[in-house]
Amino acid sequence: MPNIAVFIEQRDGALKKVAWQMMSEARRLVDAAGGEVWGVFLGTDAGEASGLAARYGADKVFTLTGDAFATYNSELWGTALAKFCKAQAPQLLLVGSTAMGKDLGPKVSAKLGCACVSDAVGLKLDGGLEVRRPVFAGKCFTDVTVNGDQAVVGIRPNAFVLEEKAAAGAVEAFDPGLDGVDAKAVVKSVEASAGGRVELTEAEIIVSGGRGIKGPENYVLIEKLADALGAAAGASRAVVDAGWVDYSHQVGQTGKTVGPNLYIAAGISGAIQHLAGMSSSKCIVAINKDANAPIFKVADYGVVADLFDVVPALTDEVGKIRG
Amino acid sequence: MKIAVVVKQVPDSETRINLAGPAPELDQSGFTRILNPYDAYAVEEAVKIKEAGGEVEVTAITIGPDTVKETIKKDCLAVGCDKAVIITDPALDKADDNAQATVLAAALQRDQFDLILLGIKAIDDDSGQVGILLAEKLGLPHVGFITKLDLGEGNLTAEREIEGGKEVVETSLPAVLTCQKGLNEPRLPSLPNIMKAGMKPQETLTCADLGVEVPANLVDIKMYSPPPARGECKLVEADDPAAAARELARLLNEEAKVI
Numbered sequence: 338m339p340n341i342a343v344f345i346e347q348r349d350g351a352l353k354k355v356a357w358q359m360m361s362e363a364r365r366l367v368d369a370a371g372g373e374v375w376g377v378f379l380g381t382d383a384g385e386a387s388g389l390a391a392r393y394g395a396d397k398v399f400t401l402t403g404d405a406f407a408t409y410n411s412e413l414w415g416t417a418l419a420k421f422c423k424a425q426a427p428q429l430l431l432v433g434s435t436a437m438g439k440d441l442g443p444k445v446s447a448k449l450g451c452a453c454v455s456d457a458v459g460l461k462l463d464g465g466l467e468v469r470r471p472v473f474a475g476k477c478f479t480d481v482t483v484n485g486d487q488a489v490v491g492i493r494p495n496a497f498v499l500e501e502k503a504a505a506g507a508v509e510a511f512d513p514g515l516d517g518v519d520a521k522a523v524v525k526s527v528e529a530s531a532g533g534r535v536e537l538t539e540a541e542i543i544v545s546g547g548r549g550i551k552g553p554e555n556y557v558l559i560e561k562l563a564d565a566l567g568a569a570a571g572a573s574r575a576v577v578d579a580g581w582v583d584y585s586h587q588v589g590q591t592g593k594t595v596g597p598n599l600y601i602a603a604g605i606s607g608a609i610q611h612l613a614g615m616s617s618s619k620c621i622v623a624i625n626k627d628a629n630a631p632i633f634k635v636a637d638y639g640v641v642a643d644l645f646d647v648v649p650a651l652t653d654e655v656g657k658i659r660g
Numbered sequence: 661m662k663i664a665v666v667v668k669q670v671p672d673s674e675t676r677i678n679l680a681g682p683a684p685e686l687d688q689s690g691f692t693r694i695l696n697p698y699d700a701y702a703v704e705e706a707v708k709i710k711e712a713g714g715e716v717e718v719t720a721i722t723i724g725p726d727t728v729k730e731t732i733k734k735d736c737l738a739v740g741c742d743k744a745v746i747i748t749d750p751a752l753d754k755a756d757d758n759a760q761a762t763v764l765a766a767a768l769q770r771d772q773f774d775l776i777l778l779g780i781k782a783i784d785d786d787s788g789q790v791g792i793l794l795a796e797k798l799g800l801p802h803v804g805f806i807t808k809l810d811l812g813e814g815n816l817t818a819e820r821e822i823e824g825g826k827e828v829v830e831t832s833l834p835a836v837l838t839c840q841k842g843l844n845e846p847r848l849p850s851l852p853n854i855m856k857a858g859m860k861p862q863e864t865l866t867c868a869d870l871g872v873e874v875p876a877n878l879v880d881i882k883m884y885s886p887p888p889a890r891g892e893c894k895l896v897e898a899d900d901p902a903a904a905a906r907e908l909a910r911l912l913n914e915e916a917k918v919i
């Protein structure tokens with residue numbers, strides 16, 4: 338009977354949605370295979386997290402609180418999670434494939450000497466564990482099997498459907514005992530970037546601009562549509578390399594791999610490296626004045642027209658719909 | 661100061677993968693191979709540190725088949741690395757991240773490196789784990805996704821990308837760092853330097869030479885499959901852009917139900 342532990346990520350108290358997506362999937366797996374779903378919270382105040390965990394199907398919520406968990410430190414948090422996994426022995430620890438989760442997952446697995454699979458989009462538990470994940474930035478998928486009786490799996494945000502399913506959510510404090518553990522690296526400061534928009538890998542909607550926007554001054558068209566949609570703003574590498582926007586916006590094989598519900602590509606030709614990073618998006622819209630642009634091969638909806646006309650008009654229309 | 665750059669050869673990003681259906685193996689023999697693009701940032705950073713002065717030696721270390729030699733020569737030695745260690749062993753053909761990190765750790769432990777630089781992920785397996793696993797095996801601090809590096813006396817300060825911003829992290833040397841775009845602009849090798857690179861020391865080793873046993877895989881690939889097929893593209897036809905935008909918004913709202 339597998340017990341699945343789900344890492345509930347927070348930064349400065351803000352909880353990450355991917356935790357509840359993972360919990361919903363863990364609940365579905367456990368309802369079929371038996372076992373329990375556990376939330377694992379590291380932070381200072383577990384109140385909100387415990388409530389939400391119960392709503393999304395956690396039988397138990399283990400809370401690791403204290404000064405060590407006020408701000409993220411990979412060594413301390415990794416050690417704490419590894420100690421938790423040793424003591425409570427869940428078969429599976431799920432972490433979101435976020436900046437924090439990508440740092441933490443492999444670290445915990447190394448401390449446990451168990452497998453770590455990153456960026457998964459599917460889990461199967463019958464007898465053993467089978468994990469589905471994209472490789473080559475989504476040009477191909479693999480199903481991998483995991484050996485050993487414990488594993489850490491990183492889950493891509495938006496891979497699993499959120500589903501409310503109330504469970505006991507019994508809160509239990511866990512003390513990992515971190516006295517004497519060397520923090521090794523220390524975060525001196527955190528700087529927020531301007532904009533305050535949702536981040537690409539977590540966004541449900543992304544609006545990306547390519548070389549077709551012609552200059553840095555026009556990226557604001559992309560941002561305005563993104564804001565109207567509550568979306569993240571992305572870019573092709575051409576736009577990033579030209580210095581029009583920061584690299585953190587780049588989508589593609591050497592940028593972010595994304596899979597939102599809606600991806601709008603404006604003035605992007607659809608080079609293979611760009612397609613690799615976004616072709617698993619659920620709905621793709623292409624706005625391009627060249628009807629032969631390869632982006633139309635992956636698009637669900639296409640508009641062959643000048644983006645300088647269509648993007649502002651679409652921004653207005655979205656405003657009307659979303660009020 | 662001794663710097664190791666741990667780099668991988670991967671299929672070119674232009675590579676098309678044509679799988680008709682699920683298959684237990686992916687034939688990669690015809691793929692053109694390049695240095696993993698993220699690893700180029702690791703190489704460039706090491707070379708920049710060397711050029712800044714002082715006694716610095718840069719060693720490129722890789723696991724790969726015999727064909728990696730060309731990539732190592734052109735993209736590591738010809739741009740400023742001093743020497744290369746190439747681990748070639750059929751026992752590593754299907755090695756998972758943990759097994760590769762174990763072997764790389766053994767190779768790194770033969771020397772006293774102050775700084776170990778890798779890419780954030782390899783663009784073939786998209787795993788993004790080897791740097792972290794390596795740091796754990798060596799018992800060293802790890803800072804990932806760095807976009808800026810300042811070396812001090814026995815310590816370093818790095819900036820790393822996180823969602824919606826960046827963290828400034830400080831740690832002691834030796835340390836393991838994973839590098840990405842933003843850190844620097846990798847240079848291209850010149851033809852004369854490629855010619856001269858052939859003269860630089862290159863050591864080819866097996867796992868037996870390193871005295872390391874390859875651990876059993878923790879993760880095995882069972883099946884490769886093509887991505888789900890996408891439907892036809894519906895072109896929005898309209899008399900003018902405003903009407904097209906209106907129709908597109910309607911379709912996204914009522915048909916696709918995504919806005």
Ligand SMILES: Cc1cc2nc3c(=O)[nH]c(=O)nc-3n(C[C@H](O)[C@H](O)[C@H](O)COP(=O)(O)OP(=O)(O)OC[C@H]3O[C@@H](n4cnc5c(N)ncnc54)[C@H](O)[C@@H]3O)c2cc1C
Nearest residue numbers: 547548549573574575589590591592604605606611626644
């Ligand atoms: C190793 C490597 C890694 C790479 N990684 C990435 C990556 O991660 N991400 C990435 O994006 N690229 C990547 N690339 C680059 C990729 O090959 C392309 O060069 C890049 O994606 C092109 O960007 P683009 O579509 O914006 O520009 P272009 O290809 O120049 O396309 C511009 C498009 O805009 C259209 N257009 C122009 N004006 C208008 C207008 N007024 N209205 C509407 N449409 C208009 C044009 O018809 C054209 O289709 C990589 C390349 C290499 C070699």
Ligand SMILES: Nc1ncnc2c1ncn2[C@@H]1O[C@H](COP(=O)(O)O)[C@@H](O)[C@H]1O
Nearest residue numbers: 667668723778779781782787788789790
């Ligand atoms: N076979 C290998 N040989 C040398 N370095 C590797 C190898 N595999 C991965 N790496 C390094 O580890 C980084 C992350 O790779 P991965 O964890 O496979 O995505 C790469 O950018 C390389 O720097």
